[in-house]
Amino acid sequence: MFDSLKKKLQNIRTKFTSNIEEAAGTEPVPPVAEEPEEVQAAEPEPSRPPQPEPPVSGEEGPEEEREKPTFFNKMKVLVREREIFLREKDVEEPLLELEMVLLENDVALPVTDEIIARMRRDLVGQQRKIGSSVDDLVVATLRSALCGVLGEGLDLRDFIEGRERPVKILFTGVNGTGKTTTVAKVGHYLQKNGFSVVIGAGDTFRAGAIEQIRTHADRLGIKTIQHQAGADPSAVLFDAVQYAKAHEIDVVLADTAGRFHNRANLMNQLEKIRRVMKPDLVVYVDEAVAGNDAVIRADEFNRAVGTDAVVLTKADMDPKGGAAISVAHTVGKPILFLGTGQGYDDIMPFSPRVVVNELLGDES
Ligand SMILES: Nc1nc2c(ncn2[C@@H]2O[C@H](COP(=O)(O)OP(=O)(O)OP(=O)(O)O)[C@@H](O)[C@H]2O)c(=O)[nH]1
Ligand SMILES: [Mg+2]
Known part of the structure; x- marks a missing residue:
């Protein structure tokens, strides 16, 4: 890294x-x-x-x-x-x-x-x-x-502890950056930390997306709420929240379809999801390997629909680190996790001090 x-x-x-x-x-x-x-x-x-x-x-x-x-x-x-x-x-x-x-x-x-x-x-x-x-x-x-x-980073466990249940987390971002994989990894991370989780299959747009998140969730023993392909994602995620309330689940993780900030219809759809689901945390996911592009996109997403925290995936494939250094300062929002591989455990809570020590090759 x-x-x-x-x-x-x-x-x-x-x-x-x-x-x-x-x-x-x-x-x-x-x-x-x-x-x-x-x-x-x-x-x-x-x-x-x-x-x-x-x-x-x-x-x-x-x-x-x-x-x-x-x-x-x-x-x-x-x-x-x-x-x-x-x-x-x-x-x-x-x-x-x-x-x-x-x-x-x-x-x-x-x-x-x-x-x-x-x-x-x-x-x-x-x-x-x-x-x-x-x-x-x-x-x-x-x-x-x-x-x-x-900046400071954000400890997701502390964030959840201090909130009324269910805590609703919405994942957004452009195509193929690792949103769905991140939803699965975060679900696994939260389960390991003692929280119960349900996943909303909010990408009803891309062919195969519902099966993809369902397969991850099944492997991890996490319940998925899904509708059929082409359904309104707001309705799916509303149902996921209702399910969590009825079953006293701690956290709802909402997957969404990849979209670019300049696609007005898809951004309007995200706006509707926000209104209906009322997320506690909107997480923008992009890949560290995209460097400056990831930083610019994160900023654009924040301006368009708002962002509370950022996950940078594929840090394991990134020799440069520019996005990890720049994104929090540019967007003014903390980095929540780094994705460090394709396995469910390949996710690292972002600690600025640990990352800086890693960069400086120093353990102190
Ligand atoms: N090396 C590495 N690969 C990753 C990481 N996170 C995700 N990937 C891979 O990136 C690819 C795309 O991941 P997805 O989770 O499907 O991405 P997405 O953003 O949901 O894609 P769309 O739904 O099509 O927008 C997959 O092959 C993942 O295994 C990571 O941290 N490191
Ligand atoms: Mg996806």
Whole structure:
């Protein structure tokens, strides 16, 4: 998952670190035993002007070398007592490279701009404490910038817990992105978490769609409410809700036919489904492999019929990760799950921190 982006971010991280160390004209500072300090990229220190350089003391040995008016010292980067002050030009080059890497990996332009702005804000003109290495500072800053655009995520179990039953979830999106498979996976996920589920076969349009969702549901031991092909999907989903009420089922999952936002008749049908079914959560499903197209479509769907959360499928086939990074920030709605394969268990609740750790190849 996201292997190309991961590799490129690893290179960028090395580049930032070596540039900062080079600009500082010093070796990485060893950790100070008595007072280990956390790197706090998320909450940068209040801005303070750079401290004047201390007078060179005859006792300071290696420090003396650092204070010589070398080329790097002229860049006015100070590394002293595990603090560092960076100027724009010290990180300009890796910031530019990061911008290119993000754009090449399908991160949307405004989201790329936001990440770069956050990196710049957290690095430049700040007196920054560093931990055991400059790399820690770089990783913490990258992590903070990426988490900043990924938002909070949404825990479906918490969402359901806090609601009156049945909780009604409507899945929408364009053709072939994985809606039906996602309905089955989410049903399985909810069952494993102790919730009872019924599925409404709301795609009455595409040939074979009712049988497809029915087969998944049967395998998972989930009840399906269906009408015949060509029936009004609003009526099917209304019946599914009635069934859930009568049988005290916790959650109704509504599959729908794939549609593009510019097909007025199909969007009107979705509007009618919304009115009749009154979903608690409208989930837009698209595929991570579609990159920027998925982000644009998600935004268009949100404007046309509203979206409360997003599922990105086929993340297992996506080397770039651009859609996963961009969609929440662009649409202003959280990512609920990533689809990570074709099996029923191949679904991952979206945790921004876990995804960022994965991208940075870091477990911390
Ligand atoms: N690799 C991978 N394949 C997936 C994932 N999710 C769905 N698929 C596959 O994508 C294909 C389309 O999935 P469907 O669930 O039928 O898509 P849909 O959006 O319901 O399609 P329509 O109903 O025709 O609009 C199937 O072959 C799925 O197995 C995923 O997370 N990873
Ligand atoms: Mg389908």
